Amino acid sequence: DSGVTQTPKHLITATGQRVTLRCSPRSGDLSVYWYQQSLDQGLQFLIHYYNGEERAKGNILERFSAQQFPDLHSELNLSSLELGDSALYFCASSPPSGNTEAFFGQGTRLTVV
Amino acid sequence: QKEVEQDPGPLSVPEGAIVSLNCTYSNSAFQYFMWYRQYSRKGPELLMYTYSSGNKEDGRFTAQVDKSSKYISLFIRDSQPSDSATYLCAVIYGQNFVFGPGTRLSVLP
Numbered sequence: 160d161s162g163v164t165q166t167p168k169h170l171i172t173a174t175g176q177r178v179t180l181r182c183s184p185r186s187g188d189l190s191v192y193w194y195q196q197s198l199d200q201g202l203q204f205l206i207h208y209y210n211g212e213e214r215a216k217g218n219i220l221e222r223f224s225a226q227q228f229p230d231l232h233s234e235l236n237l238s239s240l241e242l243g244d245s246a247l248y249f250c251a252s253s254p255p256s257g258n259t260e261a262f263f264g265q266g267t268r269l270t271v272v
Numbered sequence: 273q274k275e276v277e278q279d280p281g282p283l284s285v286p287e288g289a290i291v292s293l294n295c296t297y298s299n300s301a302f303q304y305f306m307w308y309r310q311y312s313r314k315g316p317e318l319l320m321y322t323y324s325s326g327n328k329e330d331g332r333f334t335a336q337v338d339k340s341s342k343y344i345s346l347f348i349r350d351s352q353p354s355d356s357a358t359y360l361c362a363v364i365y366g367q368n369f370v371f372g373p374g375t376r377l378s379v380l381p
Contacts, residue, residue: 161315192369201373202316202360215368249315251369259304259323261362261369263315 162186165250165264173272177238180267184231184252190214191233192253192261193225197246208233210255240271275299276363278372286380291348293375295361298342304364305337307346309357310374316360319346351379 162185172178184191193205204217208227219225227233237244247268251261278295285291293307304323308316320335322328328335336345344361358374
C-alpha cells in the first residue's frame with residue numbers, strides 16, 4: 160500500500176458527461192501528480208500541483224481541469240467525455256524534501272461508452 | 273525524439289534467468305533515475321532510484337546508470353514468475369517525473 164488513495168476505482172459513464180476523480184496523497188506529501196494511461200500506453204503526465212498551486216502542465220486537454228485543496232487532496236475533472244478518454248488515471252504524490260520519489264495510487268479506471 | 277525511450281518488449285525469459293532491461297534518455301540535465309514495476313491494471317510501484325552514475329543494488333535488483341551514454345539499466349537476478357510485470361524507467365526533470373513507455377516482462381516457470 161503506497162498510502163495514496165484514489166476514488167472511485169471504476170467509473171463507467173456516457174459520452175458528453177462530466178466526472179470527477181479524487182486523490183488523497185500520502186500523509187505529509189505536498190505534491191500531487193496526475194497521469195493518464197491508455198491501453199498498452201505509457202504514463203502520460205497531465206498536471207502537477209504543489210501545496211495548492213499548479214506547478215506544471217503536461218498533455219492535458221482543455222476539457223480536463225484539476226485542483227488541489229487546502230487539505231492537499233486533489234480532484235481531476237473530466238468534461239465532455241469522449242470514447243478516447245477511456246483510460247486508467249493515476250495520481251501520485253511525492254515528499255516535500257525534494258521530488259526524488261513518486262508514490263502512486265491504484266488508479267481510477269474510466270470507461271466512456 | 274522522446275525524452276525517455278525503452279524497448280516495449282514483450283520480453284520472455286525462463287525462471288532463474290538474468291534479465292536486463294534498458295532505457296535511454298535524451299537530456300543530460302536529468303539528474304534522478306528510477307525504475308518502477310507495474311503489475312497489470314495496478315499502480316506503478318517504485319523499485320529503485322539513484323542519482324549518480326554507477327551501480328546500486330537491492331536484493332535481486334541492480335540499477336545501473338551511465339550518464340555519459342545517457343543509458344539506464346535494470347538487472348534482475350534469479351528471475352521469478354512473480355517478476356512478470358511492466359518495468360518503467362523514469363527520470364526527474366525539474367519537478368516533473370518523465371516516464372518511459374515501459375518494457376513488458378514475462379518470466380516463464
